[in-house]
Each structure stands twice: as C-alpha cells, then as structure tokens.
Amino acid sequence: MERFDRAQAEYLVQTYADLILRLSYTYLRSTQDAEDICQTVFLKYLTAAPPFESPAHERAWILKTAVNACKDVLRSAWRTRTCGLEACGEAAAPPMPEDHGVLAAVQALPELYRVPLYLHYYEGYTFREIAEILNIRPATVNSRIDRGRRRLRKSLGGEYGEQGT
Amino acid sequence: MVNKAHKEYQDMLHTLHFSEEQKARMVERLMRTQEAGQTTPPRTRQVRRVALAAAAAAAVLAAGAGAAYVGLASDAFASVFGTAHTEIIDKIGYPVGVSASDAGVTITADAIVADRSNLSVIFTLTRADGQPWEQASYRFAEDDLSRAMAWKAGSGNHGASWFVDDDPQDAEMQYIQQMTVSNGVPKGKITATFRDLQIWDEAYRKSTTVVDGTWKMTFDLQCADSSVELLERPLTVQTDGGMARIQKVTVSPLGFQVAGVYEQLNAQTQAALQEMRDAPGGRMPDRNGYDQLTSLPIVLHLKDGSTIDLRKATGYSLQDTASDHPAFQIGDSFVDGIIPLADMDYMTVCGVQLPIRAE
Numbered sequence: 001m002e003r004f005d006r007a008q009a010e011y012l013v014q015t016y017a018d019l020i021l022r023l024s025y026t027y028l029r030s031t032q033d034a035e036d037i038c039q040t041v042f043l044k045y046l047t048a049a050p051p052f053e054s055p056a057h058e059r060a061w062i063l064k065t066a067v068n069a070c071k072d073v074l075r076s077a078w079r080t081r082t083c084g085l086e087a088c089g090e091a092a093a094p095p096m097p098e099d100h101g102v103l104a105a106v107q108a109l110p111e112l113y114r115v116p117l118y119l120h121y122y123e124g125y126t127f128r129e130i131a132e133i134l135n136i137r138p139a140t141v142n143s144r145i146d147r148g149r150r151r152l153r154k155s156l157g158g159e160y161g162e163q164g165t
Numbered sequence: 166m167v168n169k170a171h172k173e174y175q176d177m178l179h180t181l182h183f184s185e186e187q188k189a190r191m192v193e194r195l196m197r198t199q200e201a202g203q204t205t206p207p208r209t210r211q212v213r214r215v216a217l218a219a220a221a222a223a224a225v226l227a228a229g230a231g232a233a234y235v236g237l238a239s240d241a242f243a244s245v246f247g248t249a250h251t252e253i254i255d256k257i258g259y260p261v262g263v264s265a266s267d268a269g270v271t272i273t274a275d276a277i278v279a280d281r282s283n284l285s286v287i288f289t290l291t292r293a294d295g296q297p298w299e300q301a302s303y304r305f306a307e308d309d310l311s312r313a314m315a316w317k318a319g320s321g322n323h324g325a326s327w328f329v330d331d332d333p334q335d336a337e338m339q340y341i342q343q344m345t346v347s348n349g350v351p352k353g354k355i356t357a358t359f360r361d362l363q364i365w366d367e368a369y370r371k372s373t374t375v376v377d378g379t380w381k382m383t384f385d386l387q388c389a390d391s392s393v394e395l396l397e398r399p400l401t402v403q404t405d406g407g408m409a410r411i412q413k414v415t416v417s418p419l420g421f422q423v424a425g426v427y428e429q430l431n432a433q434t435q436a437a438l439q440e441m442r443d444a445p446g447g448r449m450p451d452r453n454g455y456d457q458l459t460s461l462p463i464v465l466h467l468k469d470g471s472t473i474d475l476r477k478a479t480g481y482s483l484q485d486t487a488s489d490h491p492a493f494q495i496g497d498s499f500v501d502g503i504i505p506l507a508d509m510d511y512m513t514v515c516g517v518q519l520p521i522r523a524e
C-alpha cells in the first residue's frame with residue numbers, strides 16, 4: 001500500500017468531504033453513511049488514484065468514485081457499525097438540511113433524475129461531464145434532466161412558475 | 166429549473182457540511198487505517214491488460230458458437246458489485262459470452278464469479294428492436310438454472326435472483342442469479358433454460374407474460390476457489406439446539422459456510438423435532454426444531470470496525486434430523502457482494518473468535 005502523510009489526508013478532507021456529503025445526501029436521502037463513503041473514496045485516492053491532468057479532472061474522479069460508493073451502500077443490507085458507547089456518541093451524522101420546498105421536491109424524485117439534476121444545478125457540470133461521471137450517454141443525461149425538470153414543474157406548480165432553463 | 170427554484174435549491178444544499186470536528190475525526194480515521202495496514206487495490210492498469218487477454222482466451226474456450234460478450238468479469242458485474250473490487254472479481258470470475266435469441270430478445274450469459282460454494286451469474290437481456298425495457302418488476306415463468314445446478318451438484322441450493330436496469334433509456338437490462346450450493350459448485354458444463362419473460366402486478370400476486378420465448382444456453386463452470394478454512398481443529402460449542410461439533414468454517418470474498426454435527430440435542434429441540442415429525446402433512450408446528458439447529462450466532466468482524474451479522478443467513482441444509490446426531494451446513498453469499506479477505510479481521514462462531522488470514 002502506498003503511504004500517505006497527514007497533510008495529504010487533510011487536503012482531501014478539507015477539499016472534498018462536503019462535496020461527498022452532498023452527493024451522499026442526494027443519492028441516499030440521508031447523511032448517515034457519508035463519513036464511510038468519504039473514507040472509501042479518500043483511501044482509494046491516497047493509495048490508487050491515477051495521475052490527474054487538472055484540479056477539475058481530480059474533482060470529477062472524486063465524484064465518480066463517490067457515486068460508485070453510494071451505489072454499493074444502496075446494495076448493502078446487513079452491514080452494521082458497532083462501536084463503544086462513547087465512540088457511538090461521537091459518530092453522529094451531520095444534520096440534514098431542512099427538507100421542504102424545492103429541495104424536498106428534488107429529493108422526492110427517483111435517483112435517476114435527482115442525481116443528474118444535483119450535478120447540473122448545484123455542482124454546475126455540463127451534460128457531457130455528467131455523462132462521464134455517471135458512466136452513461138450524454139443523450140441519457142439530457143433526457144433524465146428534462147424528465148426531472150418536468151416532474152419538478154408538476155410538483156412545485158405555480159409558486160415557481162412554468163418557465164424552464 | 167427556474168431561477169427562484171434554482172437559487173433555493175442551492176441555498177438549502179449550502180447548509181449541508183461537516184463540522185470541523187467531524188473533519189478532524191475523518192483525518193484521524195484515515196491515519197489510523199494506514200497504521201492498521203489495511204490494504205486497498207493497487208494500481209490495476211497493467212493487471213487489467215493481462216486479465217483482458219486471459220479473459221478473451223477463456224471466453225473463446227468456454228463460449229463456442231454465438232459468443233457475444235468478451236470482456237472482464239468485473240465490467241460485467243459492475244452493476245451488481247460496484248467497481249471497488251475489480252481485481253478480486255477478475256481473479257475469481259471469468260467472462261462467459263454465450264447467447265440465445267428468441268422472440269426478439271437475446272439473452273447473453275455475460276460472466277460468472279464463483280468460489281467453492283457460492284456462485285453468481287449475470288445475464289444481459291437485449292431487445293432486438295432497440296426500444297428500452299418498461300420499468301417494472303420482472304420474472305421468468307421458468308428459470309431452471311437452480312434445478313440444473315442441484316442435479317449436477319447432487320444437492321440442494323438456495324439464493325436469489327433479480328433484474329437490474331441501470332440505464333432505462335437503452336435496450337438492455339441485466340438478470341443476476343446468485344446461489345449457494347450445499348455440496349459445492351460443481352465443475353463442467355451446465356445448461357440454463359429460461360422461458361417466458363413476465364411482469365408482476367403491483368401486489369406481486371399475478372404475473373403477465375410480456376415476451377413469449379425460450380432461451381437455452383450451455384456454459385462451463387470453472388470455479389477458482391478463493392475460500393480460506395478458519396478452523397485448525399473441530400470446535401465444540403453450545404447452541405440453541407444443544408451441543409454441536411463445528412467441523413468446518415470457511416470464508417471467501419463471496420460468502421461463508423459453517424458445517425458440523427450435533428453431539429447432543431437439548432430436550433427442547435428434541436421435543437420440537439418430534440413435533441415436526443408428528444405434525445399433520447402441510448402444517449408446520451408452532452416450534453420449528455430446524456431453526457433451533459441452525460440459528461447459530463455467527464458474526465463477521467471487519468478491520469474497519471464494522472460487523473456483519475451472518476445469523477440472518479437464509480441458507481442451511483440438514484441431514485439425519487430423525488437421528489440424535491443431525492448434521493448441518495449453514496452458509497450464504499454476502500449481501501454486500503464482494504468483501505476482500507484482506508478487509509476481514511475475524512469471525513465469531515458461538516462466541517469463539519476465529520482469526521482470518523488473507524492468503
């Protein structure tokens with residue numbers, strides 16, 4: 001295993017932990033597993049990441065790896081975390097944002113739609129970049145975002161108007 | 166998304182962040198993991214090139230006419246096992262690439278991953294018309310791979326099967342068969358036959374045929390056993406059923422197995438088994454003696470501190486239940502899919518700790 005130092009670990013946590021938290025929340029509708037997902041992604045980065053061409057390339061790699069980790073959590077049913085009482089007290093998940101209005105409407109969408117919407121409208125990725133992160137075709141991203149927006153218009157109704165972007 | 170909604174969405178997600186204390190804890194956890202020497206997959210690019218050549222050769226050997234999938238087992242199983250353990254999957258799995266077509270649908274056996282007792286096979290169903298599959302709950306009216314496996318192995322098996330449609334816009338979906346075979350996964354050729362693809366109604370009471378077809382394909386079973394035996398000598402333990410001698414405890418990245426025989430049954434279990442023998446046909450008595458014989462506390466402890474309660478394993482087989490010394494075998498595939506041996510610390514069986522040494 002390639003060794004890493006504290007500075008590298010701190011860089012990763014400070015730069016990407018919140019990004020992974022938001023992605024985990026979008027994927028899993030909870031913040032409970034976010035720390036574990038961070039651990040998985042950061043260990044993979046520190047020991048097996050490829051050389052990156054740019055900060056954008058690195059960030060996309062982090063997201064792609066976190067997406068796969070979220071999918072693994074979705075498939076997991078038996079794993080439990082056991083810890084001493086004191087440690088359990090420290091391991092509380094970050095509080096979830098108040099879930100109402102637009103956020104609630106997005107989170108209520110199927111994963112197929114809410115994840116591309118998050119990557120586009122919050123992280124600012126293009127359809128082509130989202131296709132690369134999620135390992136799907138750009139045309140598929142286009143149709144999922146379009147369908148997600150239509151569902152949102154229907155659920156949010158008049159308060160947010162009918163115009164799309 | 167209109168501007169107002171867009172801004173509100175962004176503002177609400179901005180509030181989601183780790184505290185500095187949580188971030189500091191994450192750094193400490195990373196450093197502790199390094200000190201514990203937890204291994205992670207090494208750079209795999211070179212290994213992948215070698216594996217691709219080997220996989221292609223294996224596919225040519227195994228597939229015969231009609232081969233369609235020639236790739237890595239890890240790529241085929243990405244929708245099932247994720248992408249975190251590709252090296253392990255490619256070591257214990259292999260591509261198959263055998264297809265059958267009928268009624269405008271081609272079913273291809275893409276890949277197999279197996280060990281001594283556990284097996285997963287992934288198939289791709291492709292529509293010839295290029296249209297996407299309807300989003301629904303599917304089943305086959307007949308899927309006899311499990312029966313074929315039981316016939317070939319000379320024993321029962323248990324497991325699960327399910328459909329996955331990762332990209333609802335394309336004309337493909339996957340079907341996964343996962344099973345644990347009591348007598349072990351046999352070697353040699355096996356034929357899988359599927360008939361009539363159906364969709365369940367919402368209540369899962371009635372299914373309707375949507376593709377009237379029969380698909381039959383034959384492929385090779387060649388398991389590379391990655392199991393490790395945890396027992397150096399038999400172990401005597403007290404269980405809900407009585408005093409048992411555990412003779413075998415094995416674990417692999419795919420699953421586990423615990424086997425043994427009862428030296429002495431307790432009175433409660435003897436009574437429950439007798440009740441089962443005396444019960445009128447078709448009626449299970451209130452007390453299930455089989456549960457008492459096979460409900461052993463088995464827990465897998467991983468190096469990261471998490472645990473997996475294997476007592477919930479659904480699979481077991483029993484022999485000689487009419488005697489005073491029934492034999493048992495408890496085992497299952499891991500629901501998580503793949504757990505590297507290097508991530509495992511120890512297993513406890515009825516409270517006895519058994520270290521796991523990755524080979």
